[in-house]
Amino acid sequence: MMGANNSDFIAAGESLVHVNLYDSINGEKVFEYVCYGEQTLLDLISKFYCLIARLDNKEHAHHFNSYCLIEENFYYNGNAAKKKIEEIISFSNQNMDEEHDLEPLEKNNLIFEMSKTKIKNLRIVFGRPYLFRHLEGCDHIILFKDLRILTENQINDPIKKDKYPLVVFEGRLRKRKCDGCRTKYAELVSLNDSLKGGKHLYLCEQCHSNLHNQE
Numbered sequence: 001m002m003g004a005n006n007s008d009f010i011a012a013g014e015s016l017v018h019v020n021l022y023d024s025i026n027g028e029k030v031f032e033y034v035c036y037g038e039q040t041l042l043d044l045i046s047k048f049y050c051l052i053a054r055l056d057n058k059e060h061a062h063h064f065n066s067y068c069l070i071e072e073n074f075y076y077n078g079n080a081a082k083k084k085i086e087e088i089i090s091f092s093n094q095n096m097d098e099e100h101d102l103e104p105l106e107k108n109n110l111i112f113e114m115s116k117t118k119i120k121n122l123r124i125v126f127g128r129p130y131l132f133r134h135l136e137g138c139d140h141i142i143l144f145k146d147l148r149i150l151t152e153n154q155i156n157d158p159i160k161k162d163k164y165p166l167v168v169f170e171g172r173l174r175k176r177k178c179d180g181c182r183t184k185y186a187e188l189v190s191l192n193d194s195l196k197g198g199k200h201l202y203l204c205e206q207c208h209s210n211l212h213n214q215e
């Protein structure tokens with residue numbers, strides 16, 4: 001492949017990583033993505049989609065103030081998430097101090113910014129489930145499935161870099177009747193909703209907007 005736009009495509013030798021994302025409520029696999037090594041963790045997380053985050057139509061809510069815990073390292077996006085992580089670490093360090101009297105070196109949680117962390121630089125164990133948390137408590141399992149190195153004969157049909165992370169699997173979000181009208185299927189979920197005594201509230205688009213218009 002010759003020409004000025006070579007850099008728009010992934011070159012042979014580049015690593016492609018498959019990543020699974022699981023539903024926060026029923027734990028089923030909902031997405032599989034492929035990203036390439038030079039992309040950042042934020043590039044990947046920005047592609048995540050969760051029913052719960054659709055509430056309030058905050059398009060950015062999926063990755064806004066979120067973090068991942070991968071091995072002993074935290075990766076955050078947003079200052080509120082960073083603050084939360086620091087609280088968690090200081091709490092667990094306190095407890096470790098009391099129980100084990102460890103040297104400071106052994107308390108080795110590190111904090112990184114998602115936007116500055118390339119996928120290829122992540123310290124991960126493939127196939128091991130890790131935590132992705134957003135919306136202050138909507139927890140997803142994220143799993144790095146495998147890594148492939150792109151070979152010369154695999155780039156006959158190149159895909160532009162800006163198409164990545166590619167969605168290669170999209171599971172069906174479980175159908176559930178709306179708690180409002182009980183006829184349509186729910187498209188939005190409100191976690192721990194006060195209207196439902198702290199349980200999850202499932203709503204269709206119509207009932208959700210009616211509820212909002214009353215506020």
Ligand SMILES: [Zn+2]
Nearest residue numbers: 024050052138
């Ligand atoms: Zn979620």
Ligand SMILES: [Zn+2]
Nearest residue numbers: 178181204207
């Ligand atoms: Zn409804």
